[in-house]
Amino acid sequence: MHTIAVIGATGEVGFRLIQTLHSSYRIVAIVRNREKRDFSRYPGVEVRQVDDISDVDSLALALDGCEAIVNTGYIWFAENIHQAVMKTGAKIRHLLFTGSTGIYTRLPSHSAERKRMAEKFIQERYLCPWTIIRPTMIYGHKDDRNISRLVKALARYPFMPLIGTGSSLIQPVLIHDVVKAYETALLNSKYYNKAYNIGGGKAMSNRELVACAASSLGRQARVIPFPAALVRSGVALLSMIGLSPITREQVARFQENKNIDLSAFIKDFDYVPRNFEEGIQLLIHDLKAHGLLR
Ligand SMILES: NC(=O)c1ccc[n+]([C@@H]2O[C@H](COP(=O)([O-])OP(=O)(O)OC[C@H]3O[C@@H](n4cnc5c(N)ncnc54)[C@H](OP(=O)(O)O)[C@@H]3O)[C@@H](O)[C@H]2O)c1
Secondary structure, three states: OOEEEEEOOOOHHHHHHHHHHOOOOEEEEEEOOHHHOOHHHOOOEEEEEOOOOOOHHHHHHHOOOOOEEEEOOOHHHHHHHHHHHHHOOOOOOEEEEEOOHHHHOOOOOHHHHHHHHHHHHHHHHOOOOEEEEEEOOEEOOOOOOOHHHHHHHHHHOOEEEEEOOOOOEEOOEEHHHHHHHHHHHOOOHHHOOEEEEEOOOOOEEHHHHHHHHHHHOOOOOEEEEEOHHHHHHHHHHHHHOOOOOOOHHHHHHHOOOOOOOOHHHHHHHOOOOOOHHHHHHHHHHHHHHOOOOO
């Protein structure tokens, strides 16, 4: 059985990945906070603590005996991880990274720039095989910070405010499909030294997404469009007194098309990720199972 290190094992993607991989691999879960998740349900999983992934020496020690690494934390730790791989005695044969389709934004973004630099580092400097999976917005579990909030709001309120007309495109990806992509690519030379976008099977407008989520709840959503210029001024004003619930960058990003090209993924993985219409049913099921929705 191969030994796989999962960095960010307490995260939403990381913990689900462990639930999927633990019966086929020996897992080393690299975490900074052991208490956050209950790993005891998976007896083959060994938990090793590294307080910060950028601490190269601690990470190198934690990688002892591992043959592959899946980084489900931020991709901008790529250089630290590379240094740890060089330092550890472990023979690492494959590194899988979680990127983000946020790198395609045309807006100025510090976080997108850090992710682009990390990808460049991996593609130009990594000495062992790597794969980058770049998800769009991930949803499909009760703790996702986007669609699950939308669903809970739609279940509670008869109106949904939107910035602008809501015509910009979005293509969120179901968490199960992200995990499935990792499972397929791990230690498989077909995917070595390649980067893939992963999103839902088809893009839809924000307005369509709201309507779809509402009808899945058996409701109708009354969308209230707010002119983007008005929202921008409001956010600018509230930001000055530290009271804005969203940032100016988020307002601008909402209006940007976020559809992606999935063709390389579909060709190589021989799989079309699920559409929002299907994924939203799984999310609603998860929310109901946890008593967060009636
Ligand atoms: N969620 C999305 O919509 C989305 C979309 C595109 C790309 N992504 C990328 O996908 C990845 C996984 O997403 P997610 O939703 O699973 O994120 P998440 O739940 O926030 O998990 C991130 C994990 O990384 C760990 N981590 C963060 N900084 C660390 C540090 N300095 N040292 C050690 N561990 C650290 C966190 O530890 P703690 O649990 O202790 O905080 C957590 O386990 C992220 O890299 C994110 O950028 C996410």
